[in-house]
Amino acid sequence: MEEERGLVVATERYGSAESWKYLGKDGVMERRRDGSEGESRGNSIVGVFKSVFLPQGYPESVSKDYLQYQFWDTLQAFSSSLSGTLATQASLKGVGVGNQEATVAAATITWLLRDGTGMLGRILFAWQKGTKLDSEAKKWRLFADVLNDTAMFMEILAPYFPAFFTLIVCTAGIFKSIVGVAGGATRAALTVHQARRDNMADISAKDGSQETLVNLAGLLISLVLIPLVTDNPVLTLSLFFLFTILHLFANYKAVRSVVMETFNEARLSIVLQQYLGDRRILSPLEANQREPVFFEFRKTVPIRLGVRLQEVVQSPEELNLALKNNNMPFLLGVRNGCVCVCLGPEASVHDEIRAMCQAVWLSSMLTPTSSEPLPPFISLLYINRGALSVLRGTHFYFYFFKGHWEMVHESHKVMDTIFNPFLKGVEAAGWDMKRTLLDWDEWRVEWKTKSS
The missing domain is CATH 1.20.1250 (Growth Hormone; Chain: A;)
Structure with missing residues (x-):
């Protein structure tokens, strides 16, 4: 039957909705639709509806959700x-x-x-x-x-x-x-x-x-x-x-x-806490299903991103403490019950994500996990064969009563160990690492180290 109509010289398609072929015979090229003839009428009605109410190129031109x-x-x-x-x-x-x-x-x-x-x-x-x-x-x-x-x-x-x-x-x-x-x-x-x-x-x-x-x-x-x-x-x-x-x-x-592939504070916190617990990276679908959609009023230590320098350090001595063990283009500190992050102008998106990971880690360490108020500065860190992991729930707790700068230094050590594997894992899981939805303010600070 195909030979009677001619040879297929070209094919074309309109997204995933329609496909056509061109048949050549006796010097004439004829355009025919793929599929049975009976489908053409019904598909044309559906096609008109889609063209009126759905974006061009649907479903490839939109997200899966x-x-x-x-x-x-x-x-x-x-x-x-x-x-x-x-x-x-x-x-x-x-x-x-x-x-x-x-x-x-x-x-x-x-x-x-x-x-x-x-x-x-x-x-x-x-x-x-x-x-x-x-x-x-x-x-x-x-x-x-x-x-x-x-x-x-x-x-x-x-x-x-x-x-x-x-x-x-x-x-x-x-x-x-x-x-x-x-x-x-x-x-x-x-x-x-x-x-x-x-x-x-x-x-x-x-x-x-x-x-x-x-x-x-x-x-x-x-x-x-x-x-x-x-x-x-x-x-x-x-x-x-x-x-x-x-x-x-x-x-x-x-x-x-809605399944968003970009990190905001809630989704990044969910993925990071899961990774610290069992080294498993949640997919965007899993993290979005856990993300709260109602405003929560439970007591947590808030995180402020992109603040002024004086909201992190207030003296040259504190600046030196903030720079200890820190070669990243951001500074972290705990001030007035908040975890504050001061960002340098050269910071990349990956630097912003790392800074947020450290801030989330610090916030979780400073947030009481039971009805009993915990001491103000507690580092919950377990070291096993060089791997660092946070222990919660029924695990053993290691309490180190330290000042908040010691906790900041601890957070740098934790991130030095886990962040690169974490970053590779989230990229492999399908997260968009080219941009974020983290709520950064506009302050950018250039600081000088003690040696300079």
Whole structure:
């Protein structure tokens, strides 16, 4: 049959979706699709849908977690759209829509106050937390959605407290402005992760198309819901809680499905602690599954990266202590209950990762592991055949009561032993070592050694 059509002179494909071949016979070249003829019609419909709502080159042009994340993100957007309809109806009722005694001026003032406080909240939040949104995108993404549901719940309840209506809607407006900043910024961070061909704009545009389609579906369903919930607060609250549960569940599954290959503080700490325990390197999937997506309030020793020199050392003697056993382009110190890292201008990405590893090690050593407070400076170090490992849990504890500079020196010794094998291991496991999501501040310091 193939010989009757001609010889195959060339083949081509469109990503992994379509493949074609060119047949030459009697001086004529004919283009035919690979596969059965019956598939062509169905594939063309699917192809149109993909071209409208999925990035060009899908699935090769996006990360492996793209489809799963988009499924849950679409579901949460749908439920949020329905919850937003209920909240909007309550807000309109609260400002006087349908009430003959309400004035246009009063409603306008209330709306302007809500928008004005929201603008201020947006500026203040971006100022205070803008740098955290890249390094902790999952946490802030989930936080934004919880805060959004809280704001909509306040808007639904506001009409039942007319004396405090303006205060409630202004507070809800501040919450929603924070949601706008956190949600938009973390969406951009996740888009950077998903883009594998420098196609951030295409992914963002198609994500917008998906959300528009979902909102359109939500709008159609809202047209049916509005007559049912009008003047029925019990049904309104019942539906709101149903949609909220669905919204939060879908958001949790969405951020849990994201597998980032770059290190932030949480992922690096998880991988390092596992390596110190049994010399096993966790893959990006394993580490992301363990990464917390809610903000934690347990007591730990915080880490500050890229600080000023005076936050690490405050005298020439302390500078000499910081440089002892240290030939790296960074300085570490413990000051005011924090592990502080001062970075030199020539530090590479690998130097930043090593500095963070040492800071994580120091933080874990200074953080109590039980309800009993431990002495302020304890080095937990076990030496076995030249290998250094941290012992915790049911293992034997070796307590060396030392000053914090001795612990800093100990951390250099630990990293001199384990960091190079650790670095090779994480690269082999599939981690991206060309960049990080560690939250470095901008201070860079050049210091002089005692000999110079």
